[in-house]
Amino acid sequence: MTVFFQAVLSGVLIGGIYALIGIGMSIIFGVMRIINFAHGDILMLGMYLSYYLFALAGIDPFVSVLIIIPIMFAFGALLQKVFINRMLDALPQNQLLLTIGLGLIMSNAMMLAFTSDYKILTTSYSSASVTLAGISISEPLAISFLITAGITALLYWFLTRTDTGQAIRATAQDAQAAQLMGINVKRMGMIAFGIGGALAATAGALISPTYYIYPQVGSAFTLKAFVITVMGGMGSVVGATIGGIIIGVTESVSSVCISSGWKDVVVFAVFLLVLLFKPAGLMGKSRM
Amino acid sequence: MAILELNHVSKSFGGLAANSDVSFRVEEGAIMGLIGPNGAGKTTLFNCITGYYSPTRGEIVFRGHRINGLQPDKVCKLGMVRTWQKVRPLTKLSVLENVMIGALCRTNSVKAARELAARQLELVKMENRADFLAGGLPIGERKKLEMARVLATDPQLLLLDEVMGGLNPTESDDIIQLILAIKERGITQVVIEHDMKAIMRVSDRVVVLNSGEKLAEGTPVDVVNNQLVIDAYLGKAISDGTV
Amino acid sequence: MGSRLSNIILLLTLAALFFFPRFVESPYAFHIMILLFLSTIVGTSWNIIGGYTGQYSIGHAAYFGTGAYVTMVLMKDKQIPPWLGVWAGVALVIIIALVIGSICFRLRGPYFVLASIAVAEIMRLSAMNLKELTNGAEGILATELPAFRIGGRVLTDFVSKTPFYYISLVLAVVTIVVAFLVLHSKLGYCFQAIREDQDAAHALGINPTFYKNAALVISAIFTGIAGGFYAIYVGFVDPATVMSLDISVQIVLVCIIGGIGTIYGPLIGSILIVPITEALRSNLIAEAIFKTGMVSQESHFGSFLKENLAHAHALIYGILVVLVILFMPEGVVGFQRKLWSKWNKGLG
Numbered sequence: 101m102t103v104f105f106q107a108v109l110s111g112v113l114i115g116g117i118y119a120l121i122g123i124g125m126s127i128i129f130g131v132m133r134i135i136n137f138a139h140g141d142i143l144m145l146g147m148y149l150s151y152y153l154f155a156l157a158g159i160d161p162f163v164s165v166l167i168i169i170p171i172m173f174a175f176g177a178l179l180q181k182v183f184i185n186r187m188l189d190a191l192p193q194n195q196l197l198l199t200i201g202l203g204l205i206m207s208n209a210m211m212l213a214f215t216s217d218y219k220i221l222t223t224s225y226s227s228a229s230v231t232l233a234g235i236s237i238s239e240p241l242a243i244s245f246l247i248t249a250g251i252t253a254l255l256y257w258f259l260t261r262t263d264t265g266q267a268i269r270a271t272a273q274d275a276q277a278a279q280l281m282g283i284n285v286k287r288m289g290m291i292a293f294g295i296g297g298a299l300a301a302t303a304g305a306l307i308s309p310t311y312y313i314y315p316q317v318g319s320a321f322t323l324k325a326f327v328i329t330v331m332g333g334m335g336s337v338v339g340a341t342i343g344g345i346i347i348g349v350t351e352s353v354s355s356v357c358i359s360s361g362w363k364d365v366v367v368f369a370v371f372l373l374v375l376l377f378k379p380a381g382l383m384g385k386s387r388m
Numbered sequence: 389m390a391i392l393e394l395n396h397v398s399k400s401f402g403g404l405a406a407n408s409d410v411s412f413r414v415e416e417g418a419i420m421g422l423i424g425p426n427g428a429g430k431t432t433l434f435n436c437i438t439g440y441y442s443p444t445r446g447e448i449v450f451r452g453h454r455i456n457g458l459q460p461d462k463v464c465k466l467g468m469v470r471t472w473q474k475v476r477p478l479t480k481l482s483v484l485e486n487v488m489i490g491a492l493c494r495t496n497s498v499k500a501a502r503e504l505a506a507r508q509l510e511l512v513k514m515e516n517r518a519d520f521l522a523g524g525l526p527i528g529e530r531k532k533l534e535m536a537r538v539l540a541t542d543p544q545l546l547l548l549d550e551v552m553g554g555l556n557p558t559e560s561d562d563i564i565q566l567i568l569a570i571k572e573r574g575i576t577q578v579v580i581e582h583d584m585k586a587i588m589r590v591s592d593r594v595v596v597l598n599s600g601e602k603l604a605e606g607t608p609v610d611v612v613n614n615q616l617v618i619d620a621y622l623g624k625a626i627s628d629g630t631v
Numbered sequence: 632m633g634s635r636l637s638n639i640i641l642l643l644t645l646a647a648l649f650f651f652p653r654f655v656e657s658p659y660a661f662h663i664m665i666l667l668f669l670s671t672i673v674g675t676s677w678n679i680i681g682g683y684t685g686q687y688s689i690g691h692a693a694y695f696g697t698g699a700y701v702t703m704v705l706m707k708d709k710q711i712p713p714w715l716g717v718w719a720g721v722a723l724v725i726i727i728a729l730v731i732g733s734i735c736f737r738l739r740g741p742y743f744v745l746a747s748i749a750v751a752e753i754m755r756l757s758a759m760n761l762k763e764l765t766n767g768a769e770g771i772l773a774t775e776l777p778a779f780r781i782g783g784r785v786l787t788d789f790v791s792k793t794p795f796y797y798i799s800l801v802l803a804v805v806t807i808v809v810a811f812l813v814l815h816s817k818l819g820y821c822f823q824a825i826r827e828d829q830d831a832a833h834a835l836g837i838n839p840t841f842y843k844n845a846a847l848v849i850s851a852i853f854t855g856i857a858g859g860f861y862a863i864y865v866g867f868v869d870p871a872t873v874m875s876l877d878i879s880v881q882i883v884l885v886c887i888i889g890g891i892g893t894i895y896g897p898l899i900g901s902i903l904i905v906p907i908t909e910a911l912r913s914n915l916i917a918e919a920i921f922k923t924g925m926v927s928q929e930s931h932f933g934s935f936l937k938e939n940l941a942h943a944h945a946l947i948y949g950i951l952v953v954l955v956i957l958f959m960p961e962g963v964v965g966f967q968r969k970l971w972s973k974w975n976k977g978l979g
Contacts, residue, residue, distance in 0.1 A: 103643060135745070180749060183953065183957070190956075192740050193685075193687040193744060194960055196741055197887060197952060198952075200880060200948070200952065201951075201953040201956060204880075204946065204948055204952070205949035206949075208942070208946035209950060211946075212942065212943060212946060215939070233975065243637045307680070319876065323748070323749075323752065326748075327749075328747050330745070359760075360729040361756070361759060361760040362756070362760055364752070364756055365756045365757065365760075368756075369753065371749050372734060372749050372753075375738060376738070379738070438834060440830070440834070450654075459833070459838070460834045461834075461835075463834075464835055464836035465836050469834065470834060472831065476828050476831040478824055478831065478832075479822070479827060480823070480827060480892075481798075481823060481824075481827060485820065485823075488820060489821070489835055490835050490836075492817050492820055492821065492837075493835055493836030497817075498815065498817055498820070501817070537835065538835070
């Protein structure tokens with residue numbers, strides 16, 4: 101029984117990080133109606149940034165988040181401005197293919213620059229764990245979860261209490277109406293991509309102490325992000341949060357009950373079921 | 389003989405009743421006008437009739453057969469076809485190819501479909517546009533294209549949804565001539581229109597919808613002088629073709 | 632282009648291709664041509680469901696991989712020669728396509744794309760996990776190919792690359808011919824109507840489910856055959872090489888770059904991409920750069936090139952895709968057509 105609880109708990113902790121990735125993709129979809137296939141690769145960039153900040157400047161990954169957020173926000177906004185912005189009226193399939201191309205460029209440029217050798221970021225606490233009521237909790241995961249919770253809370257405050265945040269939500273609900281009300285929809289797109297990029301890269305930094313770092317690591321996360329975003333309802337931040345945790349727990353429990361080889365199959369199967377039967381996601385409506 | 393019968397047709401979306409208890413019959417070979425304010429449920433009714441929606445209650449009977457919930461492609465094969473309020477040309481195909489798609493409903497031969505399509509284009513006087521990309525057409529020709537396309541399916545009943553919307557008087561007149569020519573061929577038509585002059589000219593009978601319900605039915609003259617209809621939709625009495 | 636002129640060019644090209652083995656000896660040149668034909672086959676067949684019908688499946692590796700595995704397993708375990716075994720692969724591929732279609736075609740646009748990816752990934756992971764069937768991640772290595780006999784006379788024993796060259800050339804030609812016939816038949820018109828406006832097509836008597844599944848099955852069959860051929864040509868299959876998302880993406884990219892929804896688009900896309908990819912992979916380009924003396928092998932940049940240019944092919948894909956989607960969404964063939972019609976208008 102403790103094994104099960106253990107699995108659930110690790111699932112929740114990793115689920116928090118998945119949620120970050122999902123929220124980023126959800127915001128991008130909500131505001132721009134684009135499925136960002138390069139999302140996982142932005143996460144990968146965050147991982148590498150975190151690695152080199154640690155290796156070259158001794159900055160702890162969790163602290164490096166403070167540096168990574170503004171850098172990658174700018175990166176995401178730049179991506180939107182230079183590339184995505186030209187494709188606003190194109191077929192959704194073509195927009196998706198554009199992001200696939202961008203993702204390929206990112207991961208392969210990194211491969212050229214840093215080779216595909218796995219890099220490992222080991223901190224003093226990388227394999228440390230805390231025991232609580234007989235259940236062992238991985239320290240880095242626990243800290244990541246707390247940071248994730250903090251960022252999510254901040255994001256929620258931003259979206260509900262600030263003018264810009266509310267403008268973003270308005271654009272997500274109805275871009276035309278928002279424009280008529282004087283909101284600069286193009287700018288909202290840039291901000292959305294910036295936030296999405298920052299969140300993805302942050303997730304990358306948070307998992308860098310516990311995952312292998314290599315250029316192709318992004319695609320697995322992109323796929324998970326889709327699943328989470330669709331489950332939570334494309335465009336819903338709350339939904340993506342819940343979806344992330346559900347996926348984290350599903351993965352963790354499947355890995356224990358079935359076998360780790362099949363856990364991804366379970367995740368994809370759940371994804372298909374949601375797409376088919378509850379396409380608006382578990383939260384119902386597309387609402388931030 | 390009634391080619392189309394609606395018996396107590398209702399359609400609701402969640403709590404919203406788009407159509408409530410609508411009943412009428414359309415005589416074969418006649419032209420039935422369907423009018424009413426925006427949001428009255430006219431297009432929803434078309435969608436129910438052609439199988440795009442399934443009615444929540446009631447019956448739709450076409451040539452004596454109940455067709456509730458039949459898929460749109462089967463409805464087309466049975467002989468009933470519609471045009472769209474917002475035109476839907478197949479933009480990357482040529483004008484001729486657009487009409488061929490309609491013709492392919494009745495034949496498996498591309499060659500036969502091409503000939504059929506060419507004849508329909510002559511009927512709407514667009515033969516010279518045959519190889520033009522449909523996406524490049526102005527609105528008036530798009531409407532004519534859509535009519536040629538549905539005619540190519542060899543229908544017995546044609547549902548026209550605001551086929552004159554957005555046209556100038558000359559273009560509208562062309563369409564009216566077309567509708568009358570279609571009647572000559574024995575094809576029954578139900579016409580949704582806001583252009584009252586056109587309705588008066590072509591309709592044998594008129595049904596008025598308001599807020600999803602049938603408000604009135606009768607000859608054009610009767611309907612147009614019906615006080616209820618005037619209050620709900622027309623605004624003032626139309627007498628002797630001054631409108 | 633005048634129809635007569637293009638037919639002449641076509642015949643000349645075909646003739647050149649058929650006589651190619653007489654004049655060329657380098658096995659490496661053969662290898663590139665075979666890969667080019669393979670890319671054309673899978674690209675052209677994808678185009679049927681993607682370009683003509685508008686359903687952008689990014690999960691075609693499912694069919695390629697199934698064809699590859701069935702052919703390989705039947706040959707290795709049951710000694711069934713691949714030219715028979717591949718048909719069992721085709722049969723299985725048809726069933727899988729119908730199942731996938733019944734799941735995915737309820738969804739539209741980008742949701743369909745995501746579902747196609749999910750389904751293909753489920754298949755790849757299943758291939759990895761069902762070790763008794765597929766040997767898992769280790770893959771299956773082929774033993775020698777049986778000699779191809781007709782009536783007791785050995786036609787080939789598959790030692791050289793030449794038989795593979797001709798088989799893949801014929802398959803490529805057949806695929807293009809089939810695509811052409813389909814495009815100009817009722818099927819082709821219905822496919823395109825669905826692509827342009829599924830609901831309008833539905834109301835005109837076209838059953839979208841039937842036609843989408845028909846397109847997918849046709850597409851899957853040729854992709855599966857290509858997979859079977861690949862398996863026996865390369866002699867090795869594993870989930871990472873024949874069932875991966877990379878393969879599915881590459882198939883789509885070739886069509887995007889060449890021209891979606893055109894007959895020759897995938898061929899042109901393959902011509903543009905395959906030779907460059909292979910040249911990079913085998914260090915031919917690095918060697919050429921060193922030969923010109925512009926960069927020295929010993930220098931920092933030189934050794935960087937030597938180490939890494941081989942891996943740059945996917946980067947080139949990415950750059951090409953971004954450029955094409957942004958500036959030439961109709962692909963090279965589509966762009967050439969636009970230029971041509973502009974030129975004609977100018978002349979006329």
